[in-house]
Amino acid sequence: MHIDHAPDAPPLPEITFDDFLKVDIRIGTVVEARPFPEARKPALILTLDFGGAIGRRTSSAQITQNHAPEELVGRQVLAVVNFPPRRIGPVMSEVLTLGVPSADGTVMLCGPDRPVPDGGRLY
Numbered sequence: 001m002h003i004d005h006a007p008d009a010p011p012l013p014e015i016t017f018d019d020f021l022k023v024d025i026r027i028g029t030v031v032e033a034r035p036f037p038e039a040r041k042p043a044l045i046l047t048l049d050f051g052g053a054i055g056r057r058t059s060s061a062q063i064t065q066n067h068a069p070e071e072l073v074g075r076q077v078l079a080v081v082n083f084p085p086r087r088i089g090p091v092m093s094e095v096l097t098l099g100v101p102s103a104d105g106t107v108m109l110c111g112p113d114r115p116v117p118d119g120g121r122l123y
Contacts, residue, residue, distance in 0.1 A: 025122035033069035051118035065106035
């Protein structure tokens with residue numbers, strides 16, 4: 001399924017609140033960010049620390065247009081932590097790091113304005 005990320009895209013089909021609650025979106029801190037040269041599209045490999053029960057997880061993220069690896073360490077970001085892992089080239093991506101489109105359509109990461117405890121679930 002391909003989703004149109006444009007600001008004027010029509011809404012997706014309605015889901016129930018119970019369906020939404022099945023998606024586990026948590027906050028994690030980037031502890032490592034490095035280039036992913038083997039990816040088909042420019043990407044970074046992120047190691048995110050969600051603390052507690054989840055711990056550290058890996059994510060492949062196509063965020064190179066707006067985010068340099070050296071600027072990401074220590075930043076908190078939102079990610080879906082309960083999708084099945086997905087192999088992307090030689091990397092097993094364990095979480096889906098979340099972002100929104102900038103004015104030019106490139107990805108901007110989502111995260112809090114101030115530090116919050118790692119592992120916190122999105123309301």
